[in-house]
Amino acid sequence: MKAFVAGATGQTGRHIVTELVKRNISVRALVRNLELARQILPSEVELVKGNVLFADTLTEAIADCDVVVCATGAKPSLNALEPYLVDYIGTKNLVNAAKVKNIQHLAIVSSLCVSKLFHPLNLFWLVLFWKKQAEQYLQNSGLTYTIVRPGGLLNHEKQGGLAMSGADTLFEGSIPRTKVAQVTVEALFEDTAKNKLVEIVTKADTPDRPIAELFAKVA
């Protein structure tokens, strides 16, 4: 397996890359800033400078990879088009390129509450709405996919086990980015994660179960 990771220098993307490397998976990372990538990503990772908005360049960027992970996301900005461009058009471009390249599995990091139009986060230029459009594009693409919708992302560990359930069942909670990375990478290895959309948070009162077991339980 060789994995192409978009958003690899992001706060979650870098953990996804590390998790893949831990499993001895070769990684080709799409990054906008090569210098930053060299500083924060493991040295064995192949770097390719690019941007998910440059649709024509993505098939070449994916090169010989056979799975794709998308951990991109718009950063809060005054540009009202940013979530539309990054979270929808960018992901759509990646899905199209993955189709051309006959990619075996595409996993994306989305978000809880994307189905809630009247959610405060949509005040950030409809970011949840555009993430949902991207999810639907992927689901209708014919590619094998896993959509991971995490709760609020944490840069520190948190006590408690992983709670995983199906679409539009969790509406609050948080989860360490390291855990999101583990779930997203595990999805690439599990038949039971194929063509599934899961929502994840960690909860103090939930016992920790193997990720594979949790995927199997989600319809």
Ligand SMILES: NC(=O)c1ccc[n+]([C@@H]2O[C@H](COP(=O)([O-])OP(=O)(O)OC[C@H]3O[C@@H](n4cnc5c(N)ncnc54)[C@H](OP(=O)(O)O)[C@@H]3O)[C@@H](O)[C@H]2O)c1
């Ligand atoms: N924050 C939360 O609590 C939360 C909760 C649920 C879901 N999410 C979602 O989870 C995902 C990961 O979140 P995060 O906080 O880890 O993200 P992040 O640190 O903001 O990283 C986003 C990544 O996307 C990349 N990116 C943005 N525009 C791009 C473009 N046009 N082409 C290529 N790459 C581009 C960024 O590149 P650079 O490194 O070059 O800037 C960065 O690597 C996002 O989709 C986010 O919306 C966040």
